[in-house]
Amino acid sequence: MTHAAQFRAGLLDARLPVPPGLTDGQGRPAGRRYAVYRNNVAVTLTEAIITGFPAIASLLGADNMQRVAGAFIRQEQPRTPILSQYGAGFPAFLAEQDQLSHLPYLADVARIDLAMRLSYHAADHTPLNPAILAQPDEATLMATRLSRAPSLETVSSRWPACSIWRYAMGRTADKPAGEAEDVAILRAEFDPVPVVLPTGGQRFLDALRADATLGDAIAAAGDGFDVAATLTLLLSHNALATPQPKG
Amino acid sequence: MFDHSHSTLPAAPGVGFKASHFAALTADSGPVRWVEIHAENYMGAGGRPMAQLSALGERFPISVHGVGLSIGGEGPLDADHLARLKRLIDRVQPASFSEHLAWSSHDTGYLNDLLPLPYTEATLDRVAAHIDEVQDRLGRQMLLENPSSYLAFEASTLSEPDFLRALTRRTGCGLLLDVNNVFVSATNLGFAPLDYIDAFPLDAVGEIHLGGHDEDTDDHGAPLLIDSHCRAVADPVWTLLDAVLMRTGPKPVLIEWDTDVPDWPVLAEEARRAEEVLSRLEVSA
Numbered sequence: 001m002t003h004a005a006q007f008r009a010g011l012l013d014a015r016l017p018v019p020p021g022l023t024d025g026q027g028r029p030a031g032r033r034y035a036v037y038r039n040n041v042a043v044t045l046t047e048a049i050i051t052g053f054p055a056i057a058s059l060l061g062a063d064n065m066q067r068v069a070g071a072f073i074r075q076e077q078p079r080t081p082i083l084s085q086y087g088a089g090f091p092a093f094l095a096e097q098d099q100l101s102h103l104p105y106l107a108d109v110a111r112i113d114l115a116m117r118l119s120y121h122a123a124d125h126t127p128l129n130p131a132i133l134a135q136p137d138e139a140t141l142m143a144t145r146l147s148r149a150p151s152l153e154t155v156s157s158r159w160p161a162c163s164i165w166r167y168a169m170g171r172t173a174d175k176p177a178g179e180a181e182d183v184a185i186l187r188a189e190f191d192p193v194p195v196v197l198p199t200g201g202q203r204f205l206d207a208l209r210a211d212a213t214l215g216d217a218i219a220a221a222g223d224g225f226d227v228a229a230t231l232t233l234l235l236s237h238n239a240l241a242t243p244q245p246k247g
Numbered sequence: 248m249f250d251h252s253h254s255t256l257p258a259a260p261g262v263g264f265k266a267s268h269f270a271a272l273t274a275d276s277g278p279v280r281w282v283e284i285h286a287e288n289y290m291g292a293g294g295r296p297m298a299q300l301s302a303l304g305e306r307f308p309i310s311v312h313g314v315g316l317s318i319g320g321e322g323p324l325d326a327d328h329l330a331r332l333k334r335l336i337d338r339v340q341p342a343s344f345s346e347h348l349a350w351s352s353h354d355t356g357y358l359n360d361l362l363p364l365p366y367t368e369a370t371l372d373r374v375a376a377h378i379d380e381v382q383d384r385l386g387r388q389m390l391l392e393n394p395s396s397y398l399a400f401e402a403s404t405l406s407e408p409d410f411l412r413a414l415t416r417r418t419g420c421g422l423l424l425d426v427n428n429v430f431v432s433a434t435n436l437g438f439a440p441l442d443y444i445d446a447f448p449l450d451a452v453g454e455i456h457l458g459g460h461d462e463d464t465d466d467h468g469a470p471l472l473i474d475s476h477c478r479a480v481a482d483p484v485w486t487l488l489d490a491v492l493m494r495t496g497p498k499p500v501l502i503e504w505d506t507d508v509p510d511w512p513v514l515a516e517e518a519r520r521a522e523e524v525l526s527r528l529e530v531s532a
Contacts, residue, residue: 003365003402004321008353011362021401024465025436030398036473037397040360048359077356081287081315096300121291124298150292183384190295239440 010034011041011199012074031161045073048083053113054089055168056106068097084117105159107223112165112183112194119185120194121180122151127238133231142215148208152234154197162196186237200225254343254390254421254453256281256308259525260518263312263505269299271511273306274398278522279515280400281342283310283501290331291337300339308342309502310454311446313334315357318377318391319364320350329384336385343454345390345423348374348382348411365400365409371417378418388522392423395460395474405430408446415451422448425456426491427503430484431472440487449495457484457521459505476505479517485524492528500525 002087014035022030049056049069050057057065062191072093078086091110095122102191128146135141155161162183163176185192197205200221207217218227234240260282264272272279284305289300303309313332336344349361364370391414393407404414411422424447425433433440433474459478463471480502491500502517 004350004353004362007362008355009360011358017342022398024467024469025396025438027401028467032469033398033465036471037360037362039379043356044359051435077358079356079361080325081317081351081357082290083287083293083359106358119294119295121294123292124294151294187294190298213459 001034002088005224009209011038012077014038023146042070045051045077045086046070048078048086049073049090050229052084052087052117053110055113055165056090056110058093058168058170059103059106059109059164063176068094068100084121088115090114093157098155099242105157105161105164108155108157108159108161109165109168111155111157112185115155115185116192116194119153119187120190121150122149122187125149125151125238125241127233128240130235133235142218144214145211145243146208146214146217147243148205149239150184151184151185151192152239153203154202154205155183155185155194156202157181157183162194165194184234184239186239188238193237195237198226198229198233201230204230253508254310254499256342256454256499257308258499260521261310261499261523262500262514262518263501263503264303265504265508266296267508268511268514273302277515278518279307279525280385281310281499283312283503286311286313286335287315288331289335298488299330304339304404309339310343310345310499311481313346314361315351316346316381317350317352318381319348319362319370319374320348320352321373322352322354324377324380325352330383333385336387343390344385345392345454346385346390347394348414349394354357361394361400363394363396363400365402366405366407367519370408371405371413375414375417378414378420382418382420383522387422388419390421390423392425392456393428393447394432395425395428395435395472397435397471397473399436408443408448410453412448415448418531420451421453422451423454423456424449424452424491426479426488427456427458427460427484428474430481430487431460431474433478434457434470434472437469440510441490443488444491444494446487449491452495452498455491455500456489456503457497457500457517460484462491476503477503477507479513480520488521492524497525497528 002171006019018034026082046069076089091107107128158180158183160176162181166172183194185194204217204221207220257280260278261281262279264282264284299423340526347361429440457480458476461473461475465471
C-alpha cells in the first residue's frame with residue numbers, strides 16, 4: 001500500500017489504527033496527531049452537508065442532523081472539490097434510513113435544498129420580454145418556443161414538500177397541508193425561491209425543456225392547466241429567458 | 248519552465264474574501280489593497296458569487312487560491328478540475344494563482360483537507376511534474392504554499408525548505424510563505440521557526456499568508472497547534488512576520504479568517520496591523 005492509500009484508509013474509519021511510519025517529528029509515534037486530519041475531514045464534510053441542506057437540518061434538529069450527515073459522508077465523499085455540488089446522493093440516503101421512515105417527505109425536501117443550491121450558482125440569463133407573448137396572431141404565438149432560465153429547477157413531490165420546506169426555514173408559520181406539490185425554484189436575480197406550481201405546471205415546464213412550442217407545451221400540461229396564471233408566475237420571477245440564437 | 252515573476256500583487260495588505268464582507272469591503276476597504284478568493288467557491292456558472300467576483304475584479308487585484316487541485320497526490324491531476332481552473336483564471340486574469348503542497352483527493356473522492364506527503368526524491372519528481380502540468384495548462388507561473396504539519400513521515404529524506412527549493416528550481420514556480428503554518432509546524436514538530444525561515448528559499452516568495460490557530464495537546468501533553476483560521480493572528484506569528492520581512496523586504500501580506508468569520512471591522516483591524524508592519528519596514532529601509 002502506498003503512503004497516501006494507508007493515510008487515506010483511516011481518515012473516515014476511526015476504528016482503523018493510525019497508519020505506520022508517522023511520527024511527532026521527535027521519533028515518537030504520531031498517535032492522536034493523525035486524528036487532527038481525521039477530525040478535519042469529518043467535521044468539514046459534515047458541515048458541508050449541514051449547511052447545504054438547511055431545511056433538513058431544521059427538521060431533524062442539530063443532534064440528529066449531525067448523526068445523519070456524519071453517516072452520509074462515510075458512504076459518499078464529494079466527487080469534485082466544488083463543495084456547493086456535494087450531496088447529490090443525500091436525498092436518496094435519507095429515504096433509505098429506517099429510523100427516518102416516519103418522515104417520508106424528507107427526501108423531497110432535501111431535493112428542494114439541493115435544487116436551491118444549483119439554482120443559486122446557475123448561469124445568468126436575459127429575462128424574456130413579456131411583449132413577445134402579446135402576439136396578436138394566436139397561431140404565431142402558439143408556435144413560439146420559450147426558453148427556461150438556466151436557474152429554473154423543479155421538484156415533483158407526492159408530499160407538500162414546498163410547504164414543509166417553507167415551514168422548516170421559518171418562511172411561514174402555516175402548518176403544511178397534506179397535498180402533493182410540484183415545486184419550481186425561481187431566481188429573479190440572485191436569490192432563489194421555491195414556489196408551488198399550478199396544476200400541470202411541471203408537465204408544461206418539462207415540455208419547454210424538451211423544446212416544445214407553446215401550443216404543444218399547453219397541450220402537454222393537460223386538463224385544468226391555467227396557462228395565464230403559470231406564465232404570470234414565471235414572468236414575475238424572470239424564470240423565462242430570451243431564446244439564444246441557435247448554432 | 249516559468250520565470251520568477253512570482254505575482255503582481257501589491258506589497259500591501261490583502262484579505263481572504265468572504266461574501267458577508269462584500270458591502271463593507273466595497274464601501275471602504277481601509278488598508279486592504281487586494282483580495283484573495285478560494286478558486287473552488289467560484290466555479291459555478293453565474294449568480295451572486297460570480298457577480299461579486301466581477302465587481303471585486305474592477306476594484307482590486309485578485310489572487311486566486313486553489314484548495315482542491317491535490318498537487319501532492321499520487322495519481323494524475325484531475326483534468327476536469329484543471330479545466331475548470333483554467334476557465335476561472337481566464338475569466339478573472341488574477342494577479343496571482345497559488346495552491347498547496349498537499350493532497351486532498353484519492354480514488355474514493357475529495358476529502359476537503361490539505362493532507363501531508365513524505366518528502367522524498369520520488370514525491371519530488373511527482374510534485375514537480377504536477378506543477379509543470381499546472382503551469383503549462385494555465386500558461387502562467389503558480390505559487391506553492393508550505394503546509395501546516397501535525398506529524399512527520401519516517402520515510403522523508405528531505406527537509407521541507409529543501410523540498411520547496413528543489414521544486415522552484417525544477418519548475419520555476421514561486422512560493423507562498425504561510426508564516427502561521429511555519430509557526431504551527433515548528434511548534435508541533437519541535438524545530439525553531441527562524442531556522443526554517445533561514446533555510447527557506449525566500450527569493451522565490453511572491454506572497455505571505457497569516458492566519459489564526461487553535462491550541463491543543465498531543466498524547467504526551469506536548470503542544471499541538473491547529474491551523475484553524477478561526478481567530479486573530481497570534482502575537483508570536485506577527486513577530487515571525489517581522490523577521491521574514493526584514494529578510495525579504497515588503498511583500499503582499501494576506502490575512503486569512505475562514506471560520507467563525509468576524510464582522511468586517513475586526514478583519515480590517517488585522518489588515519491594519521499588517522500595514523503597520525509593512526510601513527515600519529519602509530521607515531527602516
